[in-house]
Amino acid sequence: xxxxxxxxxxxxxxxxxxxxxxxxxxxxxxxxxxxxxxxxxxxxxxxxxxxxxxxxxxxxxxxxxxxxxxxxxxxxxxxxxxxxxxxxxxxxxxxxxxxxxxxxxxxxxxxxxxx
Amino acid sequence: xxxxxxxxxxxxxxxxxxxxxxxxxxxxxxxxxxxxxxxxxxxxxxxxxxxxxxxxxxxxxxxxxxxxxxxxxxxxxxxxxxxxxxxxxxxxxxxxxxxxxxxxxxxxxxxxxxxxxxxxxxxxxxxxxxxxxxx
Numbered sequence: 534x535x536x537x538x539x540x541x542x543x544x545x546x547x548x549x550x551x552x553x554x555x556x557x558x559x560x561x562x563x564x565x566x567x568x569x570x571x572x573x574x575x576x577x578x579x580x581x582x583x584x585x586x587x588x589x590x591x592x593x594x595x596x597x598x599x600x601x602x603x604x605x606x607x608x609x610x611x612x613x614x615x616x617x618x619x620x621x622x623x624x625x626x627x628x629x630x631x632x633x634x635x636x637x638x639x640x641x642x643x644x645x646x647x648x
Numbered sequence: 649x650x651x652x653x654x655x656x657x658x659x660x661x662x663x664x665x666x667x668x669x670x671x672x673x674x675x676x677x678x679x680x681x682x683x684x685x686x687x688x689x690x691x692x693x694x695x696x697x698x699x700x701x702x703x704x705x706x707x708x709x710x711x712x713x714x715x716x717x718x719x720x721x722x723x724x725x726x727x728x729x730x731x732x733x734x735x736x737x738x739x740x741x742x743x744x745x746x747x748x749x750x751x752x753x754x755x756x757x758x759x760x761x762x763x764x765x766x767x768x769x770x771x772x773x774x775x776x777x778x779x780x781x782x783x
Contacts, residue, residue, distance in 0.1 A: 630653055630754055630757055631653050634653065634655055634752060634754060635655070637679060637680055638655060638657045638750070638752065640678070640679040640680075641657075641659075641669060641679040641680075641750075642657065642659055643679070644669060644675060644678045644679045645659050645661045645665060645666060645669055648665075648669075648675075
């Protein structure tokens with residue numbers, strides 16, 4: 534497949550995928566906003582949401598899987614921290630369109646080959 | 649300020665076939681997004697994308713055909729209803745000895761700073777992109 538791009542893609546597409554899934558949810562974007570102000574334990578995040586502790590934990594888990602936040606244990610608390618490098622990635626608007634079209638042109642190629 | 653993105657891809661198929669995939673609603677649904685597209689200048693089609701797991705209605709991209717020159721060139725006015733940004737997508741086809749070279753330009757994309765000021769409206773189309781890439 535010969536795709537040439539106006540801009541260089543420097544991250545594996547697998548990493549992007551989970552980032553995009555992670556930020557597709559409004560609650561997880563809000564969690565990122567809260568964590569952008571500094572690291573916090575889950576207990577301090579829950580009051581900002583109309584959700585259970587378990588639900589917030591689940592969203593944080595998805596963010597961690599995507600590499601958008603890291604977690605560490607401190608006593609009985611789990612402290613979450615946003616990852617600036619990954620956040621920069623999702624703020625790159627043009628990068629999102631780039632990934633979108635790159636993917637769609639691949640699909641177009643597949644469609645043409647099959648029909 | 650806005651940015652432009654340019655893509656170029658070669659397909660081992662004649663221009664007429666590639667063109668059909670760009671202007672047929674069923675084909676566009678296969679490779680781009682569900683839509684009610686018709687290749688008529690001035691007509692606005694609705695392309696939809698799932699917004700992910702927040703239980704919301706699908707997101708909408710309004711696509712107006714601004715120029716249509718089969719099987720060589722097509723221009724879309726591309727407006728994401730969530731974001732209010734108006735961009736343009738230009739498809740250009742060129743026959744090569746063994747197929748078709750497609751050039752796609754997406755112009756008028758807001759810069760990073762403007763994108764941030766758009767607030768919480770992260771595009772759910774990225775969710776579908778994610779699902780596609782995972783699938």
